[in-house]
Amino acid sequence: MATPVNVALMGLGVVGSGVARALLEKGDVYARRLGRPLRLYRVLVRDPDKRRALPIDPAILTTDPARVLEDQQVHIVVELMGGERPAADYIRQALARGRYVVTANKEVMAKHGPELLALAHRQGVDILYEASVGAGIPIVSPLKRDLSANDIRAVRAIINGTTNYILTRMDSDGLDFTTALAQAQELGYAEPDPTNDVEGHDAVYKLAILASLAFHTRVPPEAIYREGITRLQGRDFRYARELGYRIKLLAIARRAAANGTEALEARVHPALLPQGELLAKVDGVLNAIEVEGDLLGRVVFQGQGAGAQPTASAVVADILDAAQALAHGRPPTPWQGDAELPLRPMTDLECRYYIRMEVADRPGVLAQIARCFGDHRVSIASVIQKETNEAAQTAEIVIMTHIAREADVRATMADVQRLDVVCEVGNFLRVEG
Amino acid sequence: MATPVNVALMGLGVVGSGVARALLEKGDVYARRLGRPLRLYRVLVRDPDKRRALPIDPAILTTDPARVLEDQQVHIVVELMGGERPAADYIRQALARGRYVVTANKEVMAKHGPELLALAHRQGVDILYEASVGAGIPIVSPLKRDLSANDIRAVRAIINGTTNYILTRMDSDGLDFTTALAQAQELGYAEPDPTNDVEGHDAVYKLAILASLAFHTRVPPEAIYREGITRLQGRDFRYARELGYRIKLLAIARRAAANGTEALEARVHPALLPQGELLAKVDGVLNAIEVEGDLLGRVVFQGQGAGAQPTASAVVADILDAAQALAHGRPPTPWQGDAELPLRPMTDLECRYYIRMEVADRPGVLAQIARCFGDHRVSIASVIQKETNEAAQTAEIVIMTHIAREADVRATMADVQRLDVVCEVGNFLRVEG
Numbered sequence: 001m002a003t004p005v006n007v008a009l010m011g012l013g014v015v016g017s018g019v020a021r022a023l024l025e026k027g028d029v030y031a032r033r034l035g036r037p038l039r040l041y042r043v044l045v046r047d048p049d050k051r052r053a054l055p056i057d058p059a060i061l062t063t064d065p066a067r068v069l070e071d072q073q074v075h076i077v078v079e080l081m082g083g084e085r086p087a088a089d090y091i092r093q094a095l096a097r098g099r100y101v102v103t104a105n106k107e108v109m110a111k112h113g114p115e116l117l118a119l120a121h122r123q124g125v126d127i128l129y130e131a132s133v134g135a136g137i138p139i140v141s142p143l144k145r146d147l148s149a150n151d152i153r154a155v156r157a158i159i160n161g162t163t164n165y166i167l168t169r170m171d172s173d174g175l176d177f178t179t180a181l182a183q184a185q186e187l188g189y190a191e192p193d194p195t196n197d198v199e200g201h202d203a204v205y206k207l208a209i210l211a212s213l214a215f216h217t218r219v220p221p222e223a224i225y226r227e228g229i230t231r232l233q234g235r236d237f238r239y240a241r242e243l244g245y246r247i248k249l250l251a252i253a254r255r256a257a258a259n260g261t262e263a264l265e266a267r268v269h270p271a272l273l274p275q276g277e278l279l280a281k282v283d284g285v286l287n288a289i290e291v292e293g294d295l296l297g298r299v300v301f302q303g304q305g306a307g308a309q310p311t312a313s314a315v316v317a318d319i320l321d322a323a324q325a326l327a328h329g330r331p332p333t334p335w336q337g338d339a340e341l342p343l344r345p346m347t348d349l350e351c352r353y354y355i356r357m358e359v360a361d362r363p364g365v366l367a368q369i370a371r372c373f374g375d376h377r378v379s380i381a382s383v384i385q386k387e388t389n390e391a392a393q394t395a396e397i398v399i400m401t402h403i404a405r406e407a408d409v410r411a412t413m414a415d416v417q418r419l420d421v422v423c424e425v426g427n428f429l430r431v432e433g
Numbered sequence: 434m435a436t437p438v439n440v441a442l443m444g445l446g447v448v449g450s451g452v453a454r455a456l457l458e459k460g461d462v463y464a465r466r467l468g469r470p471l472r473l474y475r476v477l478v479r480d481p482d483k484r485r486a487l488p489i490d491p492a493i494l495t496t497d498p499a500r501v502l503e504d505q506q507v508h509i510v511v512e513l514m515g516g517e518r519p520a521a522d523y524i525r526q527a528l529a530r531g532r533y534v535v536t537a538n539k540e541v542m543a544k545h546g547p548e549l550l551a552l553a554h555r556q557g558v559d560i561l562y563e564a565s566v567g568a569g570i571p572i573v574s575p576l577k578r579d580l581s582a583n584d585i586r587a588v589r590a591i592i593n594g595t596t597n598y599i600l601t602r603m604d605s606d607g608l609d610f611t612t613a614l615a616q617a618q619e620l621g622y623a624e625p626d627p628t629n630d631v632e633g634h635d636a637v638y639k640l641a642i643l644a645s646l647a648f649h650t651r652v653p654p655e656a657i658y659r660e661g662i663t664r665l666q667g668r669d670f671r672y673a674r675e676l677g678y679r680i681k682l683l684a685i686a687r688r689a690a691a692n693g694t695e696a697l698e699a700r701v702h703p704a705l706l707p708q709g710e711l712l713a714k715v716d717g718v719l720n721a722i723e724v725e726g727d728l729l730g731r732v733v734f735q736g737q738g739a740g741a742q743p744t745a746s747a748v749v750a751d752i753l754d755a756a757q758a759l760a761h762g763r764p765p766t767p768w769q770g771d772a773e774l775p776l777r778p779m780t781d782l783e784c785r786y787y788i789r790m791e792v793a794d795r796p797g798v799l800a801q802i803a804r805c806f807g808d809h810r811v812s813i814a815s816v817i818q819k820e821t822n823e824a825a826q827t828a829e830i831v832i833m834t835h836i837a838r839e840a841d842v843r844a845t846m847a848d849v850q851r852l853d854v855v856c857e858v859g860n861f862l863r864v865e866g
Contacts, residue, residue, distance in 0.1 A: 146563065146575075313582050
């Protein structure tokens with residue numbers, strides 16, 4: 001059998017251990033598929049003396065990044081440290097030295113992907129990052145290869161398992177946000193500090209990666225509109241169900257016109273989704289990514305979006321791919337960032353809106369509210385007066401609009417909030433589809 | 434720009450026209466992605482004088498297969514004729530002459546795939562067949578690449594849109610089979626002669642392809658157990674729903690032990706699926722393929738499984754891939770048919786069973802039936818006495834078994850059918866999961 005391919009891991013946390021375990025336990029299978037052995041050659045760790053459940057030769061552990069980055073024997077550098085720094089710098093160095101790189105790092109790929117892909121291309125190598133979105137669910141590679149005959153029209157995704165778990169519990173068990181979050185934390189689905197998930201940062205990174213790939217452009221994460229799930233209340237789920245919808249945290253990127261030229265919408269926020277849609281049926285910690293192409297129609301990729309083993313599945317597939325590319329000298333797919341689609345401002349978004357407000361329970365209130373909508377040319381599709389609080393003499397009103405421009409809806413809300421008869425605008429949600 | 438890649442189509446029917454249209458209309462996009470033009474160089478047709486809606490230069494049309502197969506200028510042969518002969522022979526000739534081949538032909542790939550892949554490998558070229566299963570839904574390429582770090586445990590799929598449409602209508606609208614089929618035919622979802630779909634032949638071909646890929650073995654279509662949907666009645670859907678299930682035509686391939694050695698189950702039949710499962714929610718003409726891997730867990734690929742454009746999406750992706758391989762001399766993934774897993778006989782299957790029977794409506798009947806089950810060690814999980822026909826003095830009984838061996842259940846059924854008190858065993862369905 002041919003000489004081995006030497007793989008160096010940077011990071012031996014949850015994902016790193018999963019990858020190391022797969023390489024150690026399934027080495028024979030991979031060697032047979034590849035035609036040469038894959039050798040776990042070096043592993044960068046914080047503490048080499050930590051007790052580990054893995055049968056790793058202690059001699060390959062190191063705390064010195066140079067022993068990975070500067071060793072000529074390393075063929076593939078696998079970055080599994082997470083976080084922007086120093087991971088991005090290590091990846092840059094590895095590519096600059098002509099190494100193939102595999103990473104699961106969504107933050108690095110969202111912020112520096114286009115630059116790193118261009119660097120890889122100049123160096124005649126590649127950087128592979130299937131695991132950075134949706135763990136083991138194939139989506140990066142299908143966008144690069146299998147859907148390449150299509151002009152992609154839209155990507156809509158549930159790509160954060162933590163929030164999807166919380167929303168599912170709020171919906172099906174009537175929990176409020178705080179209780180559902182606490183249960184997610186108990187089960188290990190949410191971090192002690194859940195900000196990154198519940199405020200949508202994690203989904204924004206993943207959407208930046210998907211949108212850049214799907215639309216052959218650069219979508220920086222800071223340009224993506226972001227809204228978390230903390231404002232949702234149990235009653236929103238009840239009203240949504242009554243109207244035939246589910247509420248999901250969606251990451252959406254879609255071709256759209258802006259001022260007559262082509263542009264891109266890119267946004268992460270909770271949305272009402274008709275209950276018949278595939279994405280509306282994705283429950284619990286599952287992830288699902290829907291891609292709409294001009295030829296293909298809609299295709300959905302669904303599975304576990306996190307976890308050591310599902311992530312290792314994608315990382316090892318990328319390692320096998322890099323090893324084949326190394327062996328056969330296949331040049332990487334060049335970075336095709338030629339399109340440079342501008343992002344459409346959120347205020348130009350056009351969709352239907354769900355608005356829940358608490359109002360004084362007396363005659364003439366609806367007329368005043370309706371006038372605000374009319375003033376901004378926002379057309380009301382339906383009004384439902386919901387639960388009345390007799391003690392406070394207030395009632396809850398849920399309004400669904402026809403398709404309207406977000407700027408107009410926001411202006412309407414500002415006016416509505418100034419009305420004496422309106423106690424509070426409780427929530428304001430976009431409707432998808 | 435570099436010299437063009439010459440593509441020859443064999444067949445200009447629905448799919449062929451879709452592919453030709455994509456190549457003609459989106460040529461600029463593909464050329465940019467590829468770095469060289471893709472040229473529609475020749476098209477084999479039955480009748481060159483037929484009026485076509487496509488702007489194809491009549492000079493490239495031919496009725497002579499030799500003008501595709503023997504022309505040195507052809508780089509990629511795209512077989513879209515369908516059917517086993519002469520398609521398989523043309524593909525063989527094209528590969529033997531060192532051409533890359535792209536095909537959407539499930540029958541050819543199911544029956545001759547391993548031989549054609551081996552031939553391609555010997556010739557240093559490749560045969561690509563993403564469109565042969567699930568049209569534009571990526572599944573062949575993910576099994577080859579993205580899931581390659583996994584040992585696949587099971588593939589379960591809804592891969593025939595015609596039957597899924599019929600079953601969905603029978604379930605949601607209470608139609609009987611004949612009416613649902615007639616509506617499917619009216620809408621163009623079913624052929625005038627629907628045998629190939631409703632008897633499960635189409636699904637068997639696709640399962641043969643998927644199972645061979647997933648398990649690195651050869652699964653000939655004639656070895657796959659096959660049962661169509663014609664015996665299902667409206668009441669089966671009602672009873673299934675009451676019990677918490679949906680009925681789907683499933684194509685299943687799964688690792689299983691047989692006599693202590695590793696083997697493979699491969700079967701196509703209607704099955705009861707718990708309503709919470711992803712596949713149970715796949716309705717209408719949609720297809721979905723679920724793959725379970727040791728690292729990955731379950732992942733589902735879902736979308737339109739038929740149609741000119743979705744199929745063209747997969748065919749053109751394969752053409753682009755072949756063109757890249759041509760340009761960069763990437764050798765094809767070798768055929769890995771080393772495992773040769775034996776197929777487990779259907780009589781060794783172990784699962785739960787749903788049995789519906791019409792019996793005399795008098796005391797002691799259930800005792801006689803239950804004794805037959807006991808005689809064969811088939812344990813009954815629940816019995817529900819359903820609608821009674823007072824005129825005929827008969828009642829309907831639905832029995833769910835615990836997990837049992839199929840041979841024992843069949844022997845039980847034979848005994849039950851001999852009982853005087855049993856008018857008819859109406860249906861007998863396997864339960865998945």
